[in-house]
Amino acid sequence: MELKHRAASLSEDLEAIYVTSDRIFWNSLPVNIKDIEWSVIFNGGTPNPETPCLKIEDNGMIEFLNPGSGCENLRKNLRLYLPFCLAPLITKKVGRPLAISHFAQTLDGFTATVSGHSKWIGNNENLVHAHRIRALVDAVIIGNNTLRDDHPKLNVRHVEGRDPARVVIGDNNHSVQSLLDSSNAPIIRFVSNESHCFENENIQHIIIPKENGMIPGISIMKSLYEQGIQSVLVEGGASTTSRFIKEKQIDIVQYHIAPILLGKGIPNFLNDHSVTYIEDGLRFHSFHFHPIGDAIMFTGYL
Ligand SMILES: NC(=O)c1ccc[n+]([C@@H]2O[C@H](COP(=O)([O-])OP(=O)(O)OC[C@H]3O[C@@H](n4cnc5c(N)ncnc54)[C@H](OP(=O)(O)O)[C@@H]3O)[C@@H](O)[C@H]2O)c1
Known part of the structure; x- marks a missing residue:
């Protein structure tokens, strides 16, 4: 700190x-x-x-x-x-926040069941790790479906540290009550001009027009950087993270790989994307694996 x-x-x-x-x-x-x-x-x-x-x-x-x-x-x-x-x-040279995506996923690559249930794929050590990253970054980002399904607090509870700003992306007006109840840290909502979200004095609304049906991740990162946010943790879900990865807005990808098999579920990455040949798959500049409790953590640098 x-x-x-x-x-x-x-x-x-x-x-x-x-x-x-x-x-x-x-x-x-x-x-x-x-x-x-x-x-x-x-x-x-x-x-x-x-x-x-x-x-x-x-x-x-x-x-x-x-x-x-x-x-x-x-x-x-x-x-x-x-x-x-x-x-x-680092960001002085790059001009946008340093961004990490962290997921807990099953051995067969799912971040939630088909019904959207994901608590808890990761073990206790992963929870502490995720909270340590939350304490060190300036903002945590989630997509609207994660807000709707998980009612997350996105505060720091398992280690000492300051709560990050909480950032939600999406047009539907899902309740932010769990965020309001859990911390006084700022809440920022990125919406498009087609949004159904209501203005609220406790939440900062930032309107960015969609391009090809999505709010450009690059504009979200730029806007956060202009507000003094130097580092972000993208906590999911898969569609939000994949969009940022496709736009090259993520620096570090981290998967907590739990010894669980689901068969079917919400995939960890690029659920709207496929490649024909193995050589076209996403590769990392460098990566490492290390044990975390009864699981493994993969960290890759894009
Ligand atoms: N295992 C884990 O570590 C983990 C972590 C987080 C979440 N999850 C699970 O993941 C599931 C949700 O994942 P998901 O992939 O379905 O959804 P998601 O990524 O949480 O949310 C997608 C929604 O966010 C909004 N959104 C995100 N990026 C946008 C952009 N660039 N432009 C416009 N809108 C954008 C849209 O909302 P609107 O449609 O409202 O516009 C979109 O429908 C939940 O079940 C949750 O439990 C698991």
Whole structure:
């Protein structure tokens, strides 16, 4: 959280960040470089050769310049959470929020049953992880069907941290009562000019005309960025996320893969899309898998 707050208000150019057990050093080295537990290098810098040292790409991908010895858990946490702490430094170059899509899915690739039931595909560890990401991003985005089916709170309950702004996309006037009851964090509704949603003093309505029947994801991200939102978590459902992925507005895709089979259900991705050849499937610049409780998490960088 300290990194996130400081990164948002930073005016000088960054050379490196050095983190010791009790302090964060911005650009300046601690007296003893042996005290550095991990470091991020932007333009030069002097890392401790014994401990993890990394750089971050524009899509949030972490590259370890030096992995450090041991410290597997530290490396995992840096990979998973550091991009969101330092999002303002990344988005300055990209001009839109850093965006992650996170889903819990079954082994056969479904995010809900045919009837729309999805609680809970993920395990407890996944819940804590999802709330940690919520605490680190500026906004959480969902589609209208998820609002209608899940009545989500979209606040931070399983870790410490501030609730993100809650963003809902879609024209139908499904109730936002669960959002109003659960937090004072802002609620933003993206609608088209064909919307049936009523204006409400507790909700910010942003009207964007549809193109080919949809509100362009690129316009939604641009509008959020103009309001100071530097990082977003797209929590679903599949049609909302797929639209953002198709428009290249998602940087990181994360699937919690649970040991459950459903046979039929709502697919995780691009349910209106198919390719003829395997080589035309969506690929990732880089990816990794790691265990999370009794399941596996896949993180891929687009
Ligand atoms: N397993 C998980 O991790 C997870 C996470 C989230 C949700 N879910 C499940 O997923 C299911 C819902 O998924 P879904 O794919 O059916 O629906 P969805 O993505 O939640 O919502 C789709 C709706 O959102 C609106 N929308 C989204 N993007 C839009 C855009 N660019 N332009 C215009 N409108 C847009 C439209 O609403 P209007 O029709 O009102 O205009 C559209 O019909 C629920 O059953 C939920 O439980 C699972």
